[in-house]
Amino acid sequence: MATVPACWARRGFGTRRAEMPALCRDCCEALPADAARCACGGRRLLRHPELFTLTVAHVDCDAFYASVEKRDRPELLARPVIVGGGRRGVVAACCYIARTRGVRSAMPMFKALAACPDAVVIKPEMAKYVAAGRQVRSLMQDLTPLVQPLSIDEAVLDLRGTEALHRAPPAIVLARFARAVEREVGVTVSIGLAPNRLLAKLTAERDKPRGFAVLGQGEAAGWLAPQPVGVLPGIGPALERRLGAVGITRLGQLAALPPLEAARRLGEEGPLLAARARGEDARPVDPARETKSISAETTFESDLAAQAALEARLWPLCEKLARRLGEQGFAAGGVVLKLKTAAFATRTRTVRLAIPTRLPETLFAATRPLLADAADGTAFRLIGIGAQPLAPAAEADRGDLADPEAPRRAARWAAVETLRARFGAAAVLQGRSLPPKGG
Amino acid sequence: MKITVERAVLLKALAHVQSVVERRNTIPILANVLLAAQDGTLRLTATDMEIAVVEEISGVQITRPGRTTAPAATLYEIVRKLPEGAKVELDHAGGDAALKLRAGRFNTDLSVLPVEDFPAMTDGKLPFGFALPAGQLRELIDRTRFAISTEETRYYLNGIFLHATDSAGAPVLRAVATDGHRLARIEEPLPEGAAGMPGVIIPRKTVNEVRKLAEETQDEIAIRLSETKIRFEIGTVHLTSKLIDGTFPEYDRVIPRGNDKILRVSKKEFAEAVGRVAAISSERSRPVKLSIDRNHLLLSASSAEQGQAQEELDADVVQYESSPLEIGFQARYLNDITDQIADQVEFRFADGSAPTVVTDSAKPEALYVLMPMRV
Numbered sequence: 037m038a039t040v041p042a043c044w045a046r047r048g049f050g051t052r053r054a055e056m057p058a059l060c061r062d063c064c065e066a067l068p069a070d071a072a073r074c075a076c077g078g079r080r081l082l083r084h085p086e087l088f089t090l091t092v093a094h095v096d097c098d099a100f101y102a103s104v105e106k107r108d109r110p111e112l113l114a115r116p117v118i119v120g121g122g123r124r125g126v127v128a129a130c131c132y133i134a135r136t137r138g139v140r141s142a143m144p145m146f147k148a149l150a151a152c153p154d155a156v157v158i159k160p161e162m163a164k165y166v167a168a169g170r171q172v173r174s175l176m177q178d179l180t181p182l183v184q185p186l187s188i189d190e191a192v193l194d195l196r197g198t199e200a201l202h203r204a205p206p207a208i209v210l211a212r213f214a215r216a217v218e219r220e221v222g223v224t225v226s227i228g229l230a231p232n233r234l235l236a237k238l239t240a241e242r243d244k245p246r247g248f249a250v251l252g253q254g255e256a257a258g259w260l261a262p263q264p265v266g267v268l269p270g271i272g273p274a275l276e277r278r279l280g281a282v283g284i285t286r287l288g289q290l291a292a293l294p295p296l297e298a299a300r301r302l303g304e305e306g307p308l309l310a311a312r313a314r315g316e317d318a319r320p321v322d323p324a325r326e327t328k329s330i331s332a333e334t335t336f337e338s339d340l341a342a343q344a345a346l347e348a349r350l351w352p353l354c355e356k357l358a359r360r361l362g363e364q365g366f367a368a369g370g371v372v373l374k375l376k377t378a379a380f381a382t383r384t385r386t387v388r389l390a391i392p393t394r395l396p397e398t399l400f401a402a403t404r405p406l407l408a409d410a411a412d413g414t415a416f417r418l419i420g421i422g423a424q425p426l427a428p429a430a431e432a433d434r435g436d437l438a439d440p441e442a443p444r445r446a447a448r449w450a451a452v453e454t455l456r457a458r459f460g461a462a463a464v465l466q467g468r469s470l471p472p473k474g475g
Numbered sequence: 476m477k478i479t480v481e482r483a484v485l486l487k488a489l490a491h492v493q494s495v496v497e498r499r500n501t502i503p504i505l506a507n508v509l510l511a512a513q514d515g516t517l518r519l520t521a522t523d524m525e526i527a528v529v530e531e532i533s534g535v536q537i538t539r540p541g542r543t544t545a546p547a548a549t550l551y552e553i554v555r556k557l558p559e560g561a562k563v564e565l566d567h568a569g570g571d572a573a574l575k576l577r578a579g580r581f582n583t584d585l586s587v588l589p590v591e592d593f594p595a596m597t598d599g600k601l602p603f604g605f606a607l608p609a610g611q612l613r614e615l616i617d618r619t620r621f622a623i624s625t626e627e628t629r630y631y632l633n634g635i636f637l638h639a640t641d642s643a644g645a646p647v648l649r650a651v652a653t654d655g656h657r658l659a660r661i662e663e664p665l666p667e668g669a670a671g672m673p674g675v676i677i678p679r680k681t682v683n684e685v686r687k688l689a690e691e692t693q694d695e696i697a698i699r700l701s702e703t704k705i706r707f708e709i710g711t712v713h714l715t716s717k718l719i720d721g722t723f724p725e726y727d728r729v730i731p732r733g734n735d736k737i738l739r740v741s742k743k744e745f746a747e748a749v750g751r752v753a754a755i756s757s758e759r760s761r762p763v764k765l766s767i768d769r770n771h772l773l774l775s776a777s778s779a780e781q782g783q784a785q786e787e788l789d790a791d792v793v794q795y796e797s798s799p800l801e802i803g804f805q806a807r808y809l810n811d812i813t814d815q816i817a818d819q820v821e822f823r824f825a826d827g828s829a830p831t832v833v834t835d836s837a838k839p840e841a842l843y844v845l846m847p848m849r850v
Contacts, residue, residue, distance in 0.1 A: 161849075387627055387628055388627075388628075389628055390624075390626045390628065390629065390654075390655055391655070401628065402628045405627075405628075405630075436655035436656060436846060437653050437655050437656065437657065437658045437726070437729045437830065437844060437846060438624070438629060438632055438653045438654070438655040438658075438724045438726075438729075439629075439655065439724065440724075440728060440729050
């Protein structure tokens with residue numbers, strides 16, 4: 037492929053239409069380069085200079101739970117559908133009609149219904165979604181052994197080396213796959229095709245729902261540069277604010293940081309983030325590596341030994357972990373406490389939870405006895421908390437006879453998070469996170 | 476210390492105290508029983524630091540008073556295997572000397588640990604005291620202990636919550652246990668002396684030990700307690716236990732009041748049908764589905780691997796007048812409850828997904844709440 041300045045490539049310059057590979061997403065055939073429409077009548081044409089050379093695809097089902105429900109109840113097709121509510125009180129998934137009214141995942145149900153009063157609210161039926169998710173996964177595994185599931189309805193695939201087997205390049209194989217999912221499972225997917233995992237993930241977001249977006253190596257840096265830093269996985273609201281404080285708001289600025297400078301300003305992860313901002317990602321697609329745990333940890337400025345001091349550091353981590361669980365659509369089925377001693381020895385303690393949770397106070401209550409057990413006067417340099425095993429979000433905080441208030445606490449946490457998202461992290465604080473009196 | 480005692484008397488006492496000793500012990504002294512002979516009585520003590528059991532036996536022939544500690548499990552095993560009617564002689568010269576046990580032509584040397592190492596568990600002040608007939612205590616335990624949770628994180632559910640309260644205007648002593656999936660509640664008339672007692676959570680192991688000890692007697696059992704400890708005096712055995720330091724959930728608000736769909740079914744037929752239908756699945760958490768219609772109950776269960784099973788119960792054993800209902804429960808939870816019911820089980824449903832109340836039609840003072848499963 038001829039190299040052209042990224043900003044040109046982005047607009048399709050540098051490659052004349054006549055040279056640009058194309059395919060029809062409806063009949064899944066390669067097209068003559070200059071075709072204006074497909075012979076099958078399809079108008080969903082895909083053109084890209086690197087179309088037939090890219091191999092890494094990120095596949096994400098569109099509004100998955102809601103789509104499965106609409107599949108099973110076609111009379112709801114034209115109605116806004118929200119899956120969730122019931123005892124948990126938050127939106128687990130919402131269809132695109134509901135999204136146009138402002139409904140979002142993880143929104144408290146009362147807010148969702150205020151935004152969209154005519155929504156059909158359906159209680160989640162995990163077994164059904166798991167079954168549909170498996171079907172989609174098995175269709176993926178027909179394409180390549182390199183399928184790495186990221187969640188129930190999301191995976192990254194590497195189709196490198198499959199062209200001979202399928203007698204077609206990955207782009208065509210993926211277009212056929214999207215049609216197969218629609219036909220056999222009855223839901224739609226969005227695909228991002230790119231040179232690596234990071235770009236594939238970002239690309240999949242560009243053309244939702246029922247999308248197929250392509251991002252080539254040549255245009256990646258140029259496309260990333262003007263994006264806000266927050267789009268990059270790994271940059272949460274906290275880091276985003278820290279970057280903003282030093283004047284870095286766009287990925288292009290982050291990409292330009294030399295490694296040493298990045299490390300100095302952003303810590304250990306800095307050089308990696310700068311590389312990501314340039315669109316570089318060497319992570320392989322690893323079928324064995326499903327998301328198995330989500331965690332949060334912090335290193336102290338000076339070693340801590342006292343239980344109270346360690347607990348004070350544990351609380352913000354519980355909040356952070358709860359937030360990450362929420363963002364990634366999981367709950368904690370158990371908790372791992374990790375401590376690193378001043379001598380760099382790692383101690384871990386684990387406990388299973390009777391009911392999975394995504395609430396900071398429940399995580400804290402479960403971890404506290406583990407900390408009491410581990411904190412024997414040893415000086416520690418690091419504390420961390422992880423969710424393991426992960427459980428589906430829909431099973432979290434349902435409450436039971438011994439804890440009927442759990443759904444209300446879940447709704448309260450969701451409401452607090454909504455406030456924080458709007459007014460900043462300091463808008464609502466737990467008394468526990470404030471420094472002690474006189475401290 | 477040198478004493479002679481009847482094998483049967485010693486065996487019974489050892490059986491009482493040794494069961495509190497943990498099989499795997501990291502602290503060696505906790506594997507031992509403390510033997511103290513003085514003034515014609517032999518006092519045996521065993522503890523796991525949470526529970527201490529003390530038994531005094533009289534009519535012991537004491538040649539030389541004294542105290543020592545010996546491995547509880549080994550001593551118990553040996554005494555158990557001695558012939559009936561044997562006279563057992565225990566002889567300890569003092570200090571590090573072995574404890575010599577002789578019976579007939581059998582003799583053994585048991586290694587001892589210093590008496591000073593044996594942890595003393597003080598009762599502290601136990602300001603509240605009352606007595607319960609052994610039968611009543613057994614009922615309180617039997618009807619609740621199956622619902623005790625084993626969950627680590629909610630340690631305050633790992634026992635029976637015993638407290639004084641009012642029920643329909645009458646003062647009662649109430650026992651409650653829950654693991655979140657089911658809740659068991661039973662009450663007895665409040666015994667004299669229990670008024671004003673704090674609500675206490677009695678740990679599972681204590682409950683099980685007390686239940687074993689209560690099996691053997693028909694007498695009254697004296698109970699004394701404070702906010703942190705409880706003591707049961709059962710015949711010649713005194714068991715003192717720490718209590719769980721936690722707050723039991725406000726269980727009252729999860730007991731449904733308005734459930735109005737009432738199913739009455741004969742216990743025997745129901746429990747047996749549940750057992751048969753549930754046998755189709757080896758997975759313990761599989762639900763048994765109850766499909767209820769006017770005076771008709773269909774029980775069914777299915778398993779992806781094994782197939783499905785169903786059984787019908789008709790008007791001769793089923794009474795139901797409300798609108799048709801489908802609801803699922805874990806088979807074991809149903810059986811745990813029906814095990815406590817004599818003749819007729821009464822279910823009170825709200826709908827197929829809400830907590831259900833179960834009672835014994837003849838014994839309304841015991842009440843169970845069961846969370847349904849999705850079927």
